[in-house]
Amino acid sequence: AQSVTQPDIHITVSEGASLELRCNYSYGATPYLFWYVQSPGQGLQLLLKYFSGDTLVQGIKGFEAEFKRSQSSFNLRKPSVHWSDAAEYFCAVAPRSGTYKYIFGTGTRLKVLA
Amino acid sequence: EAGVAQSPRYKIIEKRQSVAFWCNPISGHATLYWYQQILGQGPKLLIQFQNNGVVDDSQLPKDRFSAERLKGVDSTLKIQPAKLEDSAVYLCASSLVAGVYTDTQYFGPGTRLTVL
Numbered sequence: 001a002q003s004v005t006q007p008d009i010h011i012t013v014s015e016g017a018s019l020e021l022r023c024n025y026s027y028g029a030t031p032y033l034f035w036y037v038q039s040p041g042q043g044l045q046l047l048l049k050y051f052s053g054d055t056l057v058q059g060i061k062g063f064e065a066e067f068k069r070s071q072s073s074f075n076l077r078k079p080s081v082h083w084s085d086a087a088e089y090f091c092a093v094a095p096r097s098g099t100y101k102y103i104f105g106t107g108t109r110l111k112v113l114a
Numbered sequence: 115e116a117g118v119a120q121s122p123r124y125k126i127i128e129k130r131q132s133v134a135f136w137c138n139p140i141s142g143h144a145t146l147y148w149y150q151q152i153l154g155q156g157p158k159l160l161i162q163f164q165n166n167g168v169v170d171d172s173q174l175p176k177d178r179f180s181a182e183r184l185k186g187v188d189s190t191l192k193i194q195p196a197k198l199e200d201s202a203v204y205l206c207a208s209s210l211v212a213g214v215y216t217d218t219q220y221f222g223p224g225t226r227l228t229v230l
Contacts, residue, residue: 004156036221043118043205043221044157090156101170102219104156 002027004093006105013081014113021076021108023091031093033074034102035065039087047089050074061085086112116140118222120206126228132194135225139188139208145169146183147219148191149205157205163189193227201229 003026013019025031032051036044048059055067065076074091091105119138127133139146145164149157160179161171165186174181178197183189193200203224209217 041223043207043223045221046218049218092156101159101162102157104158106154106156 004105006108008108010109012111019078019081023074025093034092035076036090037087083112120222124226130195134192135204137189137206143208143210145209147207151203196229198229
């Protein structure tokens with residue numbers, strides 16, 4: 001069955017520290033891959049997406065993600081976290097054909113310590 | 115550019131009551147989506163419209179949920195009657211071009227429903 005796993009429910013980092021949020025997917029073929037961020041009381045905002053080409057993808061707000069086909073992973077990274085990055089982060093996949101339907105992971109809630 | 119608008123932002127109802135949510139997508143966006151986000155889970159697609167036609171409603175509980183998108187612009191999602199397990203945030207999203215995988219979905223702030 002198609003699925004997206006975000007193994008970390010909560011992550012706490014200090015401001016200025018580096019960050020990596022994990023995402024693994026189970027799919028018949030390499031899907032399209034996305035990371036979204038959801039701040040309290042706000043809708044989801046797209047951080048970045050991978051369709052093809054360079055496996056290191058740059059996004060907004062200083063985030064990047066690396067697609068690793070061999071590990072079926074699409075981990076999100078940021079070299080230096082800011083207090084405003086505290087939010088919930090969702091990894092999502094969508095098939096390259098058929099019904100255009102996102103499957104979201106369960107999310108990782110990021111807490112940033114001052 | 116105005117974003118996706120949703121109302122109300124919060125709603126509390128008793129079980130077996132009815133409730134309706136409204137969504138106004140970004141102007142010119144052909145595709146509109148309704149998602150259900152239960153606490154601790156990622157959003158789950160309920161229904162997808164392309165203009166005023168339904169593209170996918172395979173995960174919509176049709177015995178109690180209904181949705182429409184008249185004139186291909188704004189949309190309403192209704193639950194009748196509500197159950198306790200319908201407590202969730204209902205998200206609306208829109209995208210510019212229908213059926214294009216590379217198109218970005220823009221999300222509204224959501225409506226938080228509590229069923230008592």
